Amino acid sequence: MHRKTRLASPPSMSPAPVGALAILLLGVALLGAVLAYAPGLSSPFLFDDERYVRDNATLLQLWPPGWIHAGTQETRPLTNLSFALDIAAFGPGPRGHHLVNLALHLASVLLLFLLLLRLRPAGGIAGLRDGGLMAAVAALILALHPTQSTSVLYIQGRPGLLSTVFALAAMLAAVDAIERWEQARHRAWRTLAVALAVTLGALAKETGAVVPALVLLWDATRSARSDARGLRERLLRFHLPVWAALLPLALTFALLRNPHGGVFGGGVVDAARFYATQPLVLLLYLRLHLWPAGLSVDRTLGMLTPAEPAAWLAALAVLLLLAIVVRSLRRAPWVGFWGAWWLAALAPTSLIPNREFVAERYLTMATPAAAALAGWALAWFAVRAGPRLRLTPHLGLFALALVAALPLGWATRGRAQVWRSDLALWREATRVSPTNPRAWYQVGRLLYAEDSVAVAEAAVRRALALGGPDLQAFLLLSDIMGSKGELDSSVVFAAAAVGAAPYKPWPHVGLARALARTGRWAEVEREAATALSIDSTSRAACYLRGRARAERGDFESARADAAALTRLPGTRVETAALLGLIAARADRATDADLWLARATERIPGDQDEALAYLDAQRVRAPRLAAAGRAADAVEAWTLTLAATGGTHWDASGLLGLARALRSLGRDREAASALRQATRLRPDDAPAWLELASLLAGSRDSTLRDAQAARDALERGLRSKRPGASD
Numbered sequence: 001m002h003r004k005t006r007l008a009s010p011p012s013m014s015p016a017p018v019g020a021l022a023i024l025l026l027g028v029a030l031l032g033a034v035l036a037y038a039p040g041l042s043s044p045f046l047f048d049d050e051r052y053v054r055d056n057a058t059l060l061q062l063w064p065p066g067w068i069h070a071g072t073q074e075t076r077p078l079t080n081l082s083f084a085l086d087i088a089a090f091g092p093g094p095r096g097h098h099l100v101n102l103a104l105h106l107a108s109v110l111l112l113f114l115l116l117l118r119l120r121p122a123g124g125i126a127g128l129r130d131g132g133l134m135a136a137v138a139a140l141i142l143a144l145h146p147t148q149s150t151s152v153l154y155i156q157g158r159p160g161l162l163s164t165v166f167a168l169a170a171m172l173a174a175v176d177a178i179e180r181w182e183q184a185r186h187r188a189w190r191t192l193a194v195a196l197a198v199t200l201g202a203l204a205k206e207t208g209a210v211v212p213a214l215v216l217l218w219d220a221t222r223s224a225r226s227d228a229r230g231l232r233e234r235l236l237r238f239h240l241p242v243w244a245a246l247l248p249l250a251l252t253f254a255l256l257r258n259p260h261g262g263v264f265g266g267g268v269v270d271a272a273r274f275y276a277t278q279p280l281v282l283l284l285y286l287r288l289h290l291w292p293a294g295l296s297v298d299r300t301l302g303m304l305t306p307a308e309p310a311a312w313l314a315a316l317a318v319l320l321l322l323a324i325v326v327r328s329l330r331r332a333p334w335v336g337f338w339g340a341w342w343l344a345a346l347a348p349t350s351l352i353p354n355r356e357f358v359a360e361r362y363l364t365m366a367t368p369a370a371a372a373l374a375g376w377a378l379a380w381f382a383v384r385a386g387p388r389l390r391l392t393p394h395l396g397l398f399a400l401a402l403v404a405a406l407p408l409g410w411a412t413r414g415r416a417q418v419w420r421s422d423l424a425l426w427r428e429a430t431r432v433s434p435t436n437p438r439a440w441y442q443v444g445r446l447l448y449a450e451d452s453v454a455v456a457e458a459a460v461r462r463a464l465a466l467g468g469p470d471l472q473a474f475l476l477l478s479d480i481m482g483s484k485g486e487l488d489s490s491v492v493f494a495a496a497a498v499g500a501a502p503y504k505p506w507p508h509v510g511l512a513r514a515l516a517r518t519g520r521w522a523e524v525e526r527e528a529a530t531a532l533s534i535d536s537t538s539r540a541a542c543y544l545r546g547r548a549r550a551e552r553g554d555f556e557s558a559r560a561d562a563a564a565l566t567r568l569p570g571t572r573v574e575t576a577a578l579l580g581l582i583a584a585r586a587d588r589a590t591d592a593d594l595w596l597a598r599a600t601e602r603i604p605g606d607q608d609e610a611l612a613y614l615d616a617q618r619v620r621a622p623r624l625a626a627a628g629r630a631a632d633a634v635e636a637w638t639l640t641l642a643a644t645g646g647t648h649w650d651a652s653g654l655l656g657l658a659r660a661l662r663s664l665g666r667d668r669e670a671a672s673a674l675r676q677a678t679r680l681r682p683d684d685a686p687a688w689l690e691l692a693s694l695l696a697g698s699r700d701s702t703l704r705d706a707q708a709a710r711d712a713l714e715r716g717l718r719s720k721r722p723g724a725s726d
Contacts, residue, residue, distance in 0.1 A: 030110075098155065108142065108161070217337065300435055338373050441473050444457070474510075478491070491518065503534065546565070596616050625663075
């Protein structure tokens, strides 16, 4: 076999001839990738995209370079710079980021094609004259393979895409430098080009640090028999500078605050179980490259113990795979090199303990190696099967490539469709990994945003059952209980969040919000003050403390909180709402109307603004009604009740809404609001009396009911008596 395919010969680095079929197939690869990923260009910000890209203020300007310290990617300044450039060029929406991700993927496809034209088995494959065709087949597989979809469609997959582009560029430049080493005139510039690509790749993602080892491995493999003297010379003059190109990465980790604290490194997880599980993870990755079914944005895999038979069987399988790669480096260097590339690309995440020890985006830099090996395997098969099918090797390989591309492209397009909906994406994650608590939490969060409260509650409770106490799940359940009108349960879950993470400000803010619904203002002030003692820049905590003080009549302290809000960035809505609330409680009507109008003049941009905006609408609504602006009052009350779930707990708001509706002649809607108000508070005399008046004198004849009006009047009068109760 070795003689027939010439794999045992020293690899060739002279450019392969490129025929019409290769050019056509490369065009199919690029066009197919664009068509497959096109639906994903309209995908929203998802998961970490929201916190680290959409809401990351440091990315909004290129200078001063605050993006160096951006989010959890502080050791990836090139990635952060690319996000900042996206925003500068395309605006803050997600589409620009998706376009750049797709462009980087297409760049990887082109670079792999160019690299395989130069770096191929000596003489190619016997019977296949067009060596460029095999390179095009590999490029086609890389372009359409679904394992790349997570990185291309997920904006936070950018680090892997950038690192892969620069890894392929560095290898292409290294091949050129090694081939032309005897031409001393341009050695320094070629070495510099390789070093620069290595540096940029490592600053995009730490996985790029394996590239110098791959360059050295390739050089050592090709030079072992034919150019040992040249290799010794290049070790000092070429490879040492390439390894030194990793120094900026080391300096970045040393000088910048480590963003991955608590995620990577010793002590993060049980190291023994981590290493016992990694062979199984590698086999999963291999299976996904061979059969990419069951992909998921967030996969869980149970950690094995060293004593489990599955751990030993998986380890033996990986050792066998490693032995094949090592043997191939001697007998079939081209195949061995790409096998080593695949293993090296996955080595950082498999050798350094981390909490997220399995993720499909880790495959991004490994997929070019899998594509190269798949292209070679299809070429090998075409040469042998072609005569039986009465096809030339070139046409046979072209046909095989198209047959492989169709299901791959279809699967990738399907992934792009799923990524258009974050709810569909996380539901898929729960199907692939039914025991994944994070996926269930995300499903619950998204269902709650769509007002599917009961189903959302079930999903979040399942997340807690699978993952144990969790800060985010407790806070979400607190909001869900509040929207259902179960205010005591809302406070209980918020208190549980504080118990789960008392050292973080958000649980205390969440508890303050839950307490505010019950009117327990002294406790609201206490929790907000605790949050501010942890984080003095918490906008929500400062606003809630000021609101609590205003409700308690401590206007001077409330104004101090309003002044503190003005010193925090992006607090225009919160400041106006708090000043309006203070003025309203202090009976300064003109000031109240002015500030409340300012607080509600635009749709809120984030959760902190929404909290203040809705409070302002609730305070403003009765003032609008009193001023004769009934339609505006109805709009304000309707918005507040819908957004806060107030129809389940806010009887006074429902009464105000009903009166405004009645003044507009919308008696049937008013009656519905009044009935709900009396259900929430059965001893609410004003609501019963308003309902009695409506049922007795409504202009809607179908609504008038004398007996029901008498019953409501009697109930209202009974509720007004001293000592009346439910």
